[in-house]
Amino acid sequence: MNRKIIFCSNTSWYLFKFRRSTIVRLLKEGCTVYCLAPYDNYSKKLLELGAEFVDIKMDGKSINPFKELGVFYEIFGAIRRIKPNYVFNFTPKMNLYSGLVCRTMGILYSNNISGLGTAFIHDTFVYRLARKLLGFSNKGAHRVFFQNEDDKCLFERLNLIKRQGVDILPGSGVNTEEFCFSPLPDGPIVFLMIARLIADKGVREFAMASKVVREKHPDVKCILVGPMGVSNKTAICEEEITDWENEGWIEYLGYQEDVRPLIGQSHVVVLPSYREGMPRVILEAASMGRPAIVTDAPGCRQSVEAGRTGFLCQLQSVEDLARVMLEVVELDRKRLSQMGMAARSRVEKAFSEVYVINRALECVEFLC
Numbered sequence: 001m002n003r004k005i006i007f008c009s010n011t012s013w014y015l016f017k018f019r020r021s022t023i024v025r026l027l028k029e030g031c032t033v034y035c036l037a038p039y040d041n042y043s044k045k046l047l048e049l050g051a052e053f054v055d056i057k058m059d060g061k062s063i064n065p066f067k068e069l070g071v072f073y074e075i076f077g078a079i080r081r082i083k084p085n086y087v088f089n090f091t092p093k094m095n096l097y098s099g100l101v102c103r104t105m106g107i108l109y110s111n112n113i114s115g116l117g118t119a120f121i122h123d124t125f126v127y128r129l130a131r132k133l134l135g136f137s138n139k140g141a142h143r144v145f146f147q148n149e150d151d152k153c154l155f156e157r158l159n160l161i162k163r164q165g166v167d168i169l170p171g172s173g174v175n176t177e178e179f180c181f182s183p184l185p186d187g188p189i190v191f192l193m194i195a196r197l198i199a200d201k202g203v204r205e206f207a208m209a210s211k212v213v214r215e216k217h218p219d220v221k222c223i224l225v226g227p228m229g230v231s232n233k234t235a236i237c238e239e240e241i242t243d244w245e246n247e248g249w250i251e252y253l254g255y256q257e258d259v260r261p262l263i264g265q266s267h268v269v270v271l272p273s274y275r276e277g278m279p280r281v282i283l284e285a286a287s288m289g290r291p292a293i294v295t296d297a298p299g300c301r302q303s304v305e306a307g308r309t310g311f312l313c314q315l316q317s318v319e320d321l322a323r324v325m326l327e328v329v330e331l332d333r334k335r336l337s338q339m340g341m342a343a344r345s346r347v348e349k350a351f352s353e354v355y356v357i358n359r360a361l362e363c364v365e366f367l368c
Helices: 012-028 043-049 065-082 092-105 125-139 149-157 203-216 238-247 260-265 280-287 318-330 333-350 353-365
Strands: 004-008 032-037 052-055 086-090 109-113 143-146 166-168 190-194 221-225 268-271 292-295 310-313
Touching (some): 004 012, 004 092, 012 032, 012 043, 012 086, 032 043, 032 065, 043 052, 065 092, 086 353, 092 125, 109 149, 143 149, 149 166, 190 203, 260 280, 268 280, 280 333, 310 318
Parallel strands (some): 004 032, 004 086, 086 109, 109 143, 190 221, 190 268, 268 292, 292 310
């Protein structure tokens, strides 16, 4: 299969963390894979996989029209030089910019909608224009992949996709061998939250609910993991996290490259996010046999089966999250273990990355 395939994203980190297995499989099939993304610590890792890397100088949060026009022409130039047979677009700006380039040049491509970006939060002229252009990009795509039914229905309602060539994937999938099952540990309950430290992930709700839980059960651990200094308007500052630690609400462990040991030491993973595509951390935890507490919000609610593999709490409600966490503390440990085994079984059946990889291969095989 001698094909030139491009993967586009707003970070090399994303491509390595979430699309590595697909890239490796395409390389094994004889494809030449190009990764178009800004240079970061993971760019070299993509090269080590055997992929080609093209540095795109993009600021994911910029809305400066002159800068963005420059980025667009940089992507245009790269795609024109490579002359790919197929392009996989990920993250909002690449769905827009690379999608427009591919549609203009008549190149087959797919857009992957992994959640709603800033363009769906604000309603200024710039963002309305971005939504219209995204619709134009989507309607020219060979495939548009969503991660949950809620987002797909919203795009249909806004007329941002065509009826054909639309599909739902189980997120980016999970490597169930890498995230292998482990039994629940002994000892007091450990709640674990792994996320970027921004308000939209429900970090404050987790911290304040942990305060309520630990006041009643001081032996319970509430651990927060994730990078600080995220480029986001709702980023949580270091001082606030330090205050939570000093008050004894949570234990903050910073960014962890490999979260598997922490998941193995926990009993339940918590993600009170306001909205997701399909939260990978919940699927990874489920693969290791951990139930989860998530909000009853798009993308989050689909990541668990309430009462069987996890629990739902109300959106942006410290009180309800604390209530559910306290229920877990009082829950029979055997019942919690059964929920963890059910979570593992569900991931094996419906969320394995093998399915995601095969869908990518189908797109490329369409060329033959």
